[in-house]
Amino acid sequence: MTETANYGAQPTSQDATVPADVENFFDKYSRGMRIVVEGAQADTGQTPKETIWTKNKARLYHYAPAAEKKHPVPILMVYALINRPYILDLMPGNSFIEFLCDEGFDVYMLDWGVPGDEDKDLDFENYVLDYLPRAVKKVLKHSGSDEFTLLGYCMGGTMSAMYASLYPEHLKNLVLLTAPIDFPEGEMGLYSLFTSEKYMNPGLLADAFGNIPGDLIDTGNRMLKPVTNYVGTYVNMWERLFEDKPMETWLAMNKWVNDGPPFPGATFRQWISEFYQQNKLSKGEIVLRGRRVDLSNIKVPLLNIAGTKDHICALPQAEATMNLVGSEDKEFFPLDAGHVGLMTGRGAKRGLWPKVSSWLGERSGA
Incomplete structure (x- = not known):
């Protein structure tokens, strides 16, 4: 008698039982792979706000103070054209804007769109x-x-400094966060190499793309620390998943990192050529519609904050501002942090946030 294999037989309930630890492992693995393939999903920018002005793609938001308004002088935040400004309002409990509102400041933010x-x-x-x-x-x-x-962050700080030099009226205080002002050749880390005239022609890129794709900008920034940015990020994700650590902040940060908008081609051309390659800003050679940007015209109180571990805006690029402005009340405040780390997380709550609040609190009276 020939024995016939029963390929269509169903496993018994005992055979189909999967150990709980194995099922838990595959659940976490599946969740991690969805994040890798589909991208991180998180609710960001949740502090209540209203749009009070628009121009083209730009939006001006107002965040009502959560507590009684203690400081009559409002704060206008300006972020870079690279990445999205919700890094300033990442998530509840980890939001610089939320913190300032709770401190009684009247906060506005310009989102370039x-x-x-x-x-x-x-x-x-x-x-x-x-x-x-x-x-x-x-x-x-x-x-x-x-x-x-x-208050300008990153490239938004560079633009804020230019604005402050040209429009001093009504300006009470200037706060610069990791704002590159000087672009000394050889002192910008790998950016000195990446942006060198030997290797980069920004005009060719602008002509080819129109707007420079956000992914291209992001790749260039990540390549400054490739192991950390390409490997370390996901090592950290898997550790958090399998060790049952909170994922909310990681998801929000990863969403932000991968959410870079296009960079307008004409601005990119200027940014690389006139700033990185020719260092015109610190030399007083930037001219906008016939108006020369002279940083010595800045006379208002200045708080200049930089990160000692910042590879986007190297410390000398920010520190040079102190010798270029005409302010008498000025302070350089370096933090033991990187370009983004100084803004979010536990270190920011102990370092950047209270420093800005106390410094502005003394200078934001009627």
Whole structure:
């Protein structure tokens, strides 16, 4: 008698039982792979706000103080054209904006939005001479104040410094966070190599792409620390998943890192050529519609914050500002942190956030 294999037989309930630890392992593995393939999902930018002004893609947000408004001088935050500004309002409990609102500050933020193909010709003249003055005018009108504090982060700090040198009226305080102002050859880490005229022609890229893709900018930044950014990030994710550690902050940060908008081509051309390659800003040679940007015109109190571990804005790029501005009340405050780490997480809550609050609190009275 020939024995026939029963390939269609169903396993018994005992055979189908999967040990709980094995099932848990595969659940975590499946979750991790979905994040890798689909990207991190997280609710970001949750502090209550209203849009009070728009221009093209840009939006000006107002965040009502969560507590009684203790400081009559409003804060206008300006972020870079690279990445999205919700790093300033990452998630509840880990939000610089939420913290300042709780401290009784009146906070506004200018979100540049996501440029379309039709915005490829926007340059620093548009952003510094058109967008920023109109946003400031709206902040003053909406807040009912005659003065305001300008707070710029990263490239947004560079633009804020240029604005402050050209429009000193109504400006009460200037806060710069990891803002590159000087671009000394050989002192910018790998950026000195990446942006060298020997290897990069920004005009060719702008002509080829129109707007520079966000993914291309992101790849360049990640290559400054490739092991940390490409390997370490996901090692950290898997450790958190399998050790049952909180994932919320990791998901929010990973979403932000991979959410870079296109960079307007004309601005990119200027940024690389006139700033990185020719270092015109610190030399006083940047000219916008016939107006020379002279940083010595800045006379208001200045808080200049930088990260000693920052590989995006090297410490000398930010520290040089102290000798370029004309302010008498000025402070350089280095933190033992990187470009983004100084803004979010436990270190930020102990370092950057309370420093900005206390410094502005003394200078934001009526």
